[in-house]
Amino acid sequence: MTAKKIFVHTFLLIGVIFSIFPFYWLVVMSTNETSAIFSSPPKLVFGNYFLVNYHNVMDNINFYRALFNTLFIAIASSVLQLFFNSLTGFTFSKFKFPGSKVLFYLMMATMMIPAQMLLVPQFIIIKELGWLGSYKALIIPGMASAFGIFWIRQYALAIHDDLLEAGRIDGCTKFGLYWRIALPILRPALAFLAISTFMGVWEDYLWPLIVLTDTSKFTLMLTLQQLKSVHTGDYSMVMTGTLLATIPVIAFFLLVSRQFIAGIMEGAVKS
Amino acid sequence: MGGLLKEIYKSRTLYLFISPFYILFLVFSVFPIFFSIYLSFHKWDGIGKMTSVGFNNFTYMFHDPNFWQALINNVAIWLLANGPMLVCALIIAYVINLSIVKFKGFFRIAFFLPNITAMVAVVIIFQSMFGNEYGLVNFLLVKLGLGQVAWFNSSTGVRVIIALMIAWRYLGYNAIIYLSGLQRIPKDLYEAANLDGATMFQSFTKITLPMLRSIILFTVMMSTIGGFQIFTEPQVLAGNQSPYPGSETIVLYMFREGFVYQNYGYAASVSWVLFVIIGFISVLNWKIFNKSDD
Numbered sequence: 001m002t003a004k005k006i007f008v009h010t011f012l013l014i015g016v017i018f019s020i021f022p023f024y025w026l027v028v029m030s031t032n033e034t035s036a037i038f039s040s041p042p043k044l045v046f047g048n049y050f051l052v053n054y055h056n057v058m059d060n061i062n063f064y065r066a067l068f069n070t071l072f073i074a075i076a077s078s079v080l081q082l083f084f085n086s087l088t089g090f091t092f093s094k095f096k097f098p099g100s101k102v103l104f105y106l107m108m109a110t111m112m113i114p115a116q117m118l119l120v121p122q123f124i125i126i127k128e129l130g131w132l133g134s135y136k137a138l139i140i141p142g143m144a145s146a147f148g149i150f151w152i153r154q155y156a157l158a159i160h161d162d163l164l165e166a167g168r169i170d171g172c173t174k175f176g177l178y179w180r181i182a183l184p185i186l187r188p189a190l191a192f193l194a195i196s197t198f199m200g201v202w203e204d205y206l207w208p209l210i211v212l213t214d215t216s217k218f219t220l221m222l223t224l225q226q227l228k229s230v231h232t233g234d235y236s237m238v239m240t241g242t243l244l245a246t247i248p249v250i251a252f253f254l255l256v257s258r259q260f261i262a263g264i265m266e267g268a269v270k271s
Numbered sequence: 272m273g274g275l276l277k278e279i280y281k282s283r284t285l286y287l288f289i290s291p292f293y294i295l296f297l298v299f300s301v302f303p304i305f306f307s308i309y310l311s312f313h314k315w316d317g318i319g320k321m322t323s324v325g326f327n328n329f330t331y332m333f334h335d336p337n338f339w340q341a342l343i344n345n346v347a348i349w350l351l352a353n354g355p356m357l358v359c360a361l362i363i364a365y366v367i368n369l370s371i372v373k374f375k376g377f378f379r380i381a382f383f384l385p386n387i388t389a390m391v392a393v394v395i396i397f398q399s400m401f402g403n404e405y406g407l408v409n410f411l412l413v414k415l416g417l418g419q420v421a422w423f424n425s426s427t428g429v430r431v432i433i434a435l436m437i438a439w440r441y442l443g444y445n446a447i448i449y450l451s452g453l454q455r456i457p458k459d460l461y462e463a464a465n466l467d468g469a470t471m472f473q474s475f476t477k478i479t480l481p482m483l484r485s486i487i488l489f490t491v492m493m494s495t496i497g498g499f500q501i502f503t504e505p506q507v508l509a510g511n512q513s514p515y516p517g518s519e520t521i522v523l524y525m526f527r528e529g530f531v532y533q534n535y536g537y538a539a540s541v542s543w544v545l546f547v548i549i550g551f552i553s554v555l556n557w558k559i560f561n562k563s564d565d
Binding site for chain 1: 278282284285289292293296299302303306359363366369372385390392396397399402410439444447448450486496507511530535542546
């Protein structure tokens with residue numbers, strides 16, 4: 001070990017501590033009483049108040065209902081996005097038809113519109129459709145995305161035309177070519193898309209805040225915000241709720257981190 | 272012409288395949304764009320009649336000190352968060368990419384982990400470390416002999432907290448993006464520089480930075496666009512109260528006008544000004560980075 005090696009690793013470890021400490025702090029707070037944390041010196045080790053805090057959370061919010069709502073919306077959105085984005089992306093990559101270029105560039109241009117721009121009119125459309133307060137308001141507008149289509153198209157460009165030709169000779173319809181030949185090849189691209197859609201829905205806050213009206217339909221993030229606003233004093237309980245809402249994504253991320261990080265890196269190079 | 276129609280007819284299944292995106296696009300983007308332009312010249316509370324007000328929404332905005340304050344807050348938070356964060360991200364990526372570094376996979380995951388944490392959770396966690404009198408950060412400051420800071424009483428204090436949240440959440444994300452660019456720089460460039468006796472700093476400024484220009488542009492653009500969309504941080508921080516001093520951003524200002532006070536027409540005009548600001552800064556970024564090209 002040279003001095004340089006030690007220096008470089010120490011530098012990175014300090015960075016890692018900065019990255020990880022808030023998670024550690026989250027667990028510390030969730031396992032202690034609020035007063036222990038605001039005492040001087042503050043407690044920095046795990047306590048044994050987790051169960052008390054947990055029961056307090058459950059008494060104040062319907063955590064599992066919110067978890068179910070979030071999972072339902074996230075899974076429905078991911079499945080729909082996978083289907084529509086891959087079908088559209090595949091079509092753009094492997095077929096030429098009148099207007100295909102123009103339509104493709106038009107789609108790419110929509111990525112330039114910041115989401116917050118259209119908040120007011122989109123809200124009014126949702127209201128006019130009578131979707132205010134329903135899951136539909138969260139799932140349907142996000143059924144397909146320009147980014148997802150672009151992502152799949154880039155990947156689908158690599159599918160060999162011979163494969164598709166063989167499929168055609170075997171009597172595959174256009175949809176058959178997509179379903180039987182393209183989809184299996186696109187699996188890695190779909191995995192990243194599914195993960196990023198799922199995470200995006202999980203953490204989404206502004207749009208659900210606007211279109212959801214009934215607390216029984218609230219997502220985890222809205223429920224957390226509600227818990228925090230009402231019980232400002234009981235930090236340990238709010239942090240316990242936060243911990244419960246964070247653990248599932250962290251577990252999910254650790255399972256798929258390799259694919260996810262690879263996808264992010266690829267995405268940056270492509271854009 | 273008949274040929275084209277025939278061609279279109281032959282491709283009808285293909286149009287069907289791509290139609291879902293375009294239907295959504297028409298309903299949730301194209302129509303809203305025009306509707307929003309229309310709204311921005313009207314006064315409307317969402318229930319009653321719309322009244323045409325010409326440019327009044329815009330003149331009101333430009334005379335509203337709260338709007339300018341929101342713009343200042345927004346720029347301050349954006350600079351405070353993204354400037355230092357992007358520099359640190361680049362250094363971290365550079366170091367992880369060094370051949371002597373072990374456990375690269377671990378470092379990548381550890382630095383990336385904050386990015387998957389939802390912003391609402393980030394706000395709750397960070398808020399709990401700061402307080403006007405107590406709190407972990409003040410305890411440490413006192414221990415270090417720096418004295419406590421009444422974080423939530425001053426604009427600067429609140430902005431620093433928000434900037435820290437953003438920096439924490441996006442540091443690893445940007446480092447990963449830089450890393451992807453660094454891995455594409457051919458190794459022999461560095462070897463050649465080494466042979467010529469270049470220092471680590473020289474090879475960083477003469478090879479790494481120029482080779483990364485397009486990736487750096489990408490991250491600066493993304494954080495600019497993200498910076499003008501800051502909403503969750505100040506909103507969740509304040510809970511159901513009005514925002515803490517120095518933290519009302521443009522989107523939060525628009526949100527409050529539209530969804531708290533039901534001034535939909537006015538909120539729509541704010542969103543157009545936001546659009547122009549983001550567009551202007553994006554073009555500016557583009558120009559600056561492409562100028563230094565040659």
